[in-house]
Amino acid sequence: MGSMTIGAKYKTTLKDPGTPGILRMNDDKFTFTPNDPRSAMKLNVDFRSIKGHKFNKVDGNKPALLNLSKDSDKGGGYMFEFDNVGNRDLCRDFVAKVLGKHQGIPPRPTMPPEISGSSTGLEQLSAAEVERRVKLLREDSELQKLHKKFVLGNILRESEFWATRKNLLDDEANKASKQRPGFKTAMSDVRPSADGRTNKVTFNLTSEMIHQIFAEKPAVRRAFLDFVPKKMTDIEFWRKYCRAEYLLRTKNTVAATAEAAEDEELAVFLKNDDILAKEAKLKIKRVDPTLDMAADAGDDYIHLPDHGILRDGSKETVDTDSEWAQRTLSQELNRHAAVVLEGITSDVELTDAKTVAEALTRSKKEPPSTSTVDDDSHERLVKVARMTEIEDLQAPRSVPYAPLSIKDPRQYFDSQQANALRSLGGSNDGRKARNCSLSTEEVFHHIMDQISSFKVNKSNCSVLESDMALKVLNELNEGISRSRRLNLKNPQEGLLGRVPQHTQDELMDHWTAIQELLRHFWSSYPITSAVLYNKVQRVKDAMTQIYQKLQAIKESAQPDVRHEISRLVKPMTQALDAAFSHDLEQQQKSAKAGNKPNGY
C-alpha cells in the first residue's frame, strides 16, 4: 500500500519539546530519524508490535499529536507531534490502514482525556468506517490505484476522496450481516454422568446452559428470581432443579410425588410450566390472519398430552390427571425454535445467572393483557401490516436511487458531427438553390403552366430510364452498407485497439486520473475558503504533471501510431486546458477585484 515520509517531532512524554526528524512509514515498519545525527532518538519499530493509535482534537495552539501505543494495558508507545493537522491526519490514516491490515479490525481510536474544547470539525473515523474503506480498497484494484496515487501522494485528502464515494461505503455497510448465533440444540439437556461405583450422579451446568434454561423455561426463571437469594442459595437451587430433572427422566412418579409433597420448591420444577401455558393460550388468539385459519382450543397442544413422543422416548399415554410435567419431543423442539427465533435480545455477559434471569424477565415485559379488549378487525389489520422481516434473506438494501436512463451518447455526438460537416461543406450533390427573383403571381403562373403541360403529356409513360434506375440502386446499396459499417463499431478495431498494449494501459490510467482530478477541480469552484484554495492548488499541480506526461507520450510516439495517439490524447488535453483557462480567468478576476480597494 505504499509508504509515507513526513516531518515530525518525536516526544517521549507530553512535556518533552520533541526531537525534530523524519518519520518514514511503510507497510511493515516505521522509522524515525532525527535531524540531528548525534541524537540517540532513532526508532525502527515493526507495526506488528503496535496495537493501537490515538490522536487528539486540535484546537487553537495545541499541537497535533499522534500516539502509537504498544499495548493497551501496559501503556508505552511512541508519540509524534506534527507541524500541521493535515500531516497528522495523513499519518493517522496511513497508520489506521496498516493496523487494519495487520489486525483485521483496528481498535477504536480514543481521545486522550487532557484535551478538551471545541473541535475544528476534523473527521473522526469510527473503526467500522475505516474497516469498510480498507475492504473496499482491497476489493477494487482500480480504486486502490487511484487512492494510492492521490491520497498517499498528498494531492487529495482522504475525506475528499471518499466524499464522492459514499454510495459504495453505504452498500458495504448494509451488507454486513445482522445475524447473531442462537442457542445450541434443544437436545442439549442437563445430562448427568452416572458413577456406577459410588452411586452418585453428577450434573454439569455451564453458564451457557443456564442461559438456555432460563430462555426456554420461563417458570424456572421466575422460580430462580423468587427463591434466590431469599430462600436458598444458587447451588441449592440448581441441585433441586437437577433432582427434579432426574426424577422426571427416570419416570419415577412415586418418588416424585413423595418428594414434591415435602419440598414445595421441588414441586415447582415438576409441574407444567404455567407461564408457557399462558403464553400459548394468548398465542392461539393471536394467530396471523394471513394464514386464514381459525384456531381453537383444540390446537393448544401443550395441554393435550395424548399424542406425541414423550421426552424420554416412550409413547404410552399416561393418565392425564397427573400433575407432573410431561413434555413431548415436539413441544421441546417447538419451544427451542421459538426461543431461537426471538433471538438473543440482550448482549448481557454470561457471567452471573441472576443477571441473566433478570435481563430475560425484563425483556419479556410486554403487556399482553389488553389484547382481549381489542377490536377484532383492527387487530387483524394491524397484523396484516406487520410482517416478519427476515433480514438475512432480503436483498441488500442500498440507498434508493432512481437509475439514470441516459441514451447512447454516441448517437447524439455522431449527429452533431454530421451537422458540423454539413454546415462546413454541404452535401456534394451539386444542388444549389437558385435565386428566385419572380414575384408571387409569376411564381403561381409558373406552376400552373407546369401542371397543364403535365396534363398534356400524360400519355408519356416513360418516367424512369433503366440506367438511371441502376445508378439509384447502386447508390442506395452503398449508403446502406456504409452506415451499417459505421454503426457496428468493434471496440478492438477502434482507435484504442490500434495502439500498442502498454500505451493503452498508460492512456487509460491517465484518463481515470484526469477524471478524478477534474471532478475535484470543478467541484471546488467557486473558491470561497482557504481549504478549497489549497485543494485547487494541489489538484492543479497534479494536472500539470499529467499534462506534461501526456505531451511526452505524444512526442515519443512511433510514427505509425502517432496519429491515433494524438487523437486519443486530444480530448484529455482539451479538458485539462479548459480547466487551466478557467482557473486563470478566476485568478484574473480576483486580481482585478482586489485592485479596487487599493485604488481607493
Add this chain to the structure above:
Amino acid sequence: MTSAHSKLYSDDVSLVVVVVDTNPFFWATAALPFADFFANLVHFVNSILLLNHLNRVVVIASGVSSCAYIFDSGDASPAGGVGVAATFDKASRKVEEFIAQDAHATASNSSAASANAASLLSGALSLAMCYIQRIFRSGTRHPQPRILCLQGSPDGPEQYVAVMNSIFSAQRSMVPIDSCIVGTQDSAFLQQASYITGGVYLKPQELNGLFQYLAAVFATDLHSRTFLRLPKTLGVDFRASCFCHKKTIDMGYVCSVCLSIFCKNQKKCSTCG
C-alpha cells in the same frame, strides 16, 4: 416500427398518406420540374395500389397558405375505368384547383409570400393525422397507416410547435413518418419526425431517378420493414426553434414546468405562466 393494430388485419395492407409540397416558390427554382415530379408521384401512387388490392393512398397537397386533400383512392369509382389515366385526371384536376385556391389565399396574405416561404407542413400533417384517426375508428379491420412527406421547401421555424405536436401525436398512434427531401437543404423537422416515429429519412442524390427511390424505399409496408435493411441517417439535427421569435437556436432557456424553449431569459413563461 409496426403499428399496434397489425394483428387485427393482414400484415401488409397499408394506408399511405402522401404529403406533397406544392410551394410554387420552391418549384419555380427547383432542379426537377414540377411536371416530372408529379409524374413520378402518380406512378408511385399507382404502384402502391398495385401491390395489394386493399391498399389505400391519400394525397394531401401543402401549399403556402393552405392544404387540401387531393386524391383518395378509397373514393367510390366505377368498377372499370380505374386505371392510370383515371388517376392522372383526377389528381391533376384537383391540384389545379388547389393551386388556384392557394394563389388566391396567398395574394390576400402578402406576408407569407417570399422566396424562402415555407409550405404548410404543420397543416398537412394535421390533416393526415385526422384522416388516420378516422380510419382507426372505422372498425377493427383497417390497414396499417403511415405518412410519407415529399418536401422541398425549407422549414418554417414559426411552425415548430405545431409540427412537433403532430409528430408527437403520430408517435403516440405509432404512425411512422417517412420523409423524402427533394429540395436542397435538409429539413430538421422531418429528420426529427422520422427519428422519433421510426420512419425513413432520405435525401436522394439523383432526382431524375426519384421514382426508383420511392419504389425501393418508401413502397415497403410496415411488416416487411422488420426484415428489410433501409437507409439510415447518420445524424439527426435536433435543433429547436424558440417559442418567442421562432428562430432556430442551439442554446437557450427552458421553462422548468412546461419545457417551452426561449432564446432570452424571461421571468414569465408565455406558455404556462
